[in-house]
Amino acid sequence: MRLLPHPATEDIQLTEVLRALSDPVRLEIVIRLSECGEMTCGEAGDALGVHKSTASHHYRALREAGVIMSKQEGRLKYISLRRDALDARFPGLLGSILSATPSALRPGFGIEAHAGS
């Protein structure tokens, strides 16, 4: 079991976090992580609709921005949200984003999702 390098909490930059979360695919990953706690890259990338290499690039972007943690275990790689670090550095930010997301992220996933005639 190996942990991969992540930025220290105090080195996490606001603009980089915002940038990381401004991509719909990455925001989707973060939302899923916030619901499921910890997942393998395969699980996280399953319903994203992008190539696995694309997903891998997004994991790296999120990790380098300080948003997620990665730890390798055998041939699986588990990723998880860095909730504590984000809350310590930018109190309330992650919470406001996560509570705003379900309907805000994707039209067609909330109240207005009655794809009738």
Add this chain to the structure above:
Amino acid sequence: MRLLPHPATEDIQLTEVLRALSDPVRLEIVIRLSECGEMTCGEAGDALGVHKSTASHHYRALREAGVIMSKQEGRLKYISLRRDALDARFPGLLGSILSATPSALRPGFGIEAHAGS
């Protein structure tokens, strides 16, 4: 006095707001607006260190994302934060970003700004 077109509150998209705020220059503009309330483009762009046309592009990006309002008055154009709309759409988001900013945005503007030997 003319108001310029802005997206309706319910049309403001989270990823676009995050994207707009992920640029240091635009975040700086937003911080200044949060402190000063309302400014002309000239005032807002003075200390940004970018060409005025660049600043103008940033104003447009912020306006189209739903972050700021613009109103023309004579030959001046006043811009201001769309606090109410943002708070209604994404409660807590703007607050958490603004309270996180001063030291997080720019190293060299906070405690560690003693440019000694």
Add this chain to the structure above:
DNA sequence: CCTATAGTTGGATCGTTGTCAAACAATAAG
């Protein structure tokens, strides 16, 4: 060693973006 699995890396492509400079538009004042 061979094969399958899980994920990364490196190119190639294509669209987006941040920047400046120069030209432009619009208002105000002489």
Add this chain to the structure above:
DNA sequence: CTTATTGTTTGACAACGATCCAACTATAGG
């Protein structure tokens, strides 16, 4: 009308980014 002031638009350019595909690494199991 001419000039000054404010800001926008357009063009050019370099940098970045998202994506896919193919090749690669690394672990696990036969």
